[in-house]
Amino acid sequence: MSQHPNEKAYFGKFGGQFVPETAMFALIELEKAYEEAKKDITFQEELTYLLKNYVGRETPLYYAKNLSEYYHHDIYLKREDLNHTGAHKINNALGQVLLAKRMGKKKVIAETGAGQHGVATATAAALLGLECEVYMGSVDIERQKLNVFRMELLGAKVIAVEEGLKTLKEATTAAIQSWVGEIETVFYVIGSAVGPHPYPKMVKDFQSVIGKEAKQQIEALGKYADHVIACVGGGSNAIGIFSAFLDDSTTKLYGVEAGGYGIDTDMHAATLSLGREGIIHGMKTYVLQNQYGQISPVHSISAGLDYPGVGPEHAYLFETKKATYAPITDKEAMDALLLITRKEGIIPAIESAHALAYLEKLCPTLSKDRPETIIVNVSGRGDKDMHTVFSILKGEKYE
Template sequence: METQVSPNERGYYGSFGGAFIPEMMQANIAELQEKYEEIMNAPEFRAEFEQLLKDYVGRPTPLYKATRLSKKYNSNIYLKREDLNHTGAHKINNSLGQIILAKKLGKKKIIAETGAGQHGVATATACALMGIECVVFMGELDVDRQAPNVGRMKMLGAEVIPVSSGSKTLKDATNEAMRYWIANPFDTHYIIGSVVGPHPYPDMVAKFQSVISKEIKKQLKEETGSELPDRVIACVGGGSNATGAFYHFLEDEEVELVAAEAAGKGLDSGFTAAATFKGVSGILHGSKTLFMQTEDGQVEEPHSISAGLDYPGIGPALAHWFESGRVKYEAVTDDHAMKAGMELCKLEGIIPAVESAHALAALDNLDLKPDEIIVVNLSGRGDKDLKTYLDQLES
């Protein structure tokens, strides 16, 4: 099966994608579909976006050869340091891009969903920068386990609305954000934080995050003489950091792309979030994709120790890349991820987000060779996860 990098005119990657939306959302989505590429490709948009990435976010982020980690695995492991972005994760790339887009569309209010809080913080930051009202929906469970990020959002002027329905996590925050948008369709833009949702969101977010792989190619060329690594590894919940890390390598078939999914307490435990291992095709949050379902077709509650990976599905592009065989998926349990995160702290003096620790743990699942070059996308820093790490140390 041929691998698509971009969707077709109907928003499909292979058999996944599209825009399955209620009538009240039609005008908003149609406006985005009609105008997003024209706005994003305009020279003045590119100039403003790229200037902010450089001067405000701090890009390019370093590509760091992790010497002691490389020695442990007897290979050459580089970390793409998205944790060093302003706000501490890759999420700011997309939030800034979408808020410039929203201003071009004349929107006066921004809403967002968040799990780990990094997208919420990034969106609140962008709104503060641009002087736009911001409302963030967050599951009650995530409000508790990601308290530092809740505080940051409030300091930045955002209204944080806890969501008490369902599993009180990212899925439910997304549901509530979509309901709010349906009720407030004219002056509000919804900044979806991942490559999920109805077309054109998966493509839009992918393009904003593709700066990650664009930089990796340039940096590797300078470091090694070749822009192509042997493997690129990234964690996957909805999939924005993985899509960004994979994007410019998708047509380079000699590069293996590895996605680390959250296996939770185990693939067969009933407490997992590994959508490619346990999911089936269906409609979730406005697009056709792979997600975990009950026998009667309802969304199955996911579980991951990582708030950002605690989502029942993956974006439609990632579902297509799974179906086509272009991306290899590895399942990583909570315990394995926590061990890998703690190991990076001690080997390299870097505290990774628990999400990123899943990508690091995937190294144990691969048959690495001494001359290989591996890039691991370190999608975020672990400040927000200190309570989770400390609880693990004390258990």
């Protein structure tokens, strides 16, 4: 059975609200506003209208014929890459910015790694008339220049973070610090299923549209999903598609982490593979950390997966063995990106390529007696990654 947060905001022993006392009133205010909005027909109708007519939902569940022939199993791709702004992030950003407007906030802030959540938040803020600031590590700014320009074009202010590794963890820390400093007037739009309660539950709810659609679509074909695969950094696209299948004993769930240069090196972001319990960004979860409890440096070719923590519900699903989590290296992800591009004419985001790469590990283990049905969540499109892909194919060094 799936588990919902109890009164202390936990999934099993993971989750909670590990924040300064000054932030607690904002979390209480947010939870109250969100619970009211869920019951507000006007709010729900506006969100549904925007998801359909602005985002372009529902997204197709595409039968990848060429990939299916290649792997000898039935491969279906949930095409979140076809959403407005290019990824699943817009589902959650629209929901949260709409909630911010309902609460009377005038400004939203966000963190971003790959830039897709930043673009989605800037897009929703432009649509709904709110001021927007986005915190982004300077390393990610360099490798995601196109998305930085898109955010600025949409009217957002992109704030470079120069601390630490200058990637997603540091951007998240900076955004939280900014939020605490302006907590009475600012709404913090968290992009993944992480952070203090109610964020993991709220993000899951806004992203659950992916799983609801996918399940209805596969069942409309007279089939059920044997396997569902999604990449996991913080874990929003994964928990979104997993949510509809958590109570299905016949469906196996796979979360794919960033293996970087390999989990036998220090250059990876495989939190559930090698992490241990800890506190990060207001939640108790699995964290990559050293023997003294200090957060470890992480690496991934994908700017959206190099995060040293993971959403608390994923930690719970991992411990209860409801889902399987495995690492995929940078090279394996790039090989998968090239394969789907040349087999199906679809260029996925490098994050999504990690999920697609897991087909190489899963399919050889499956029975050859009948084709099994596999859904892979293509969480975003690869436009944003062309600079990185170009550099790698030309043999240049990347960071």
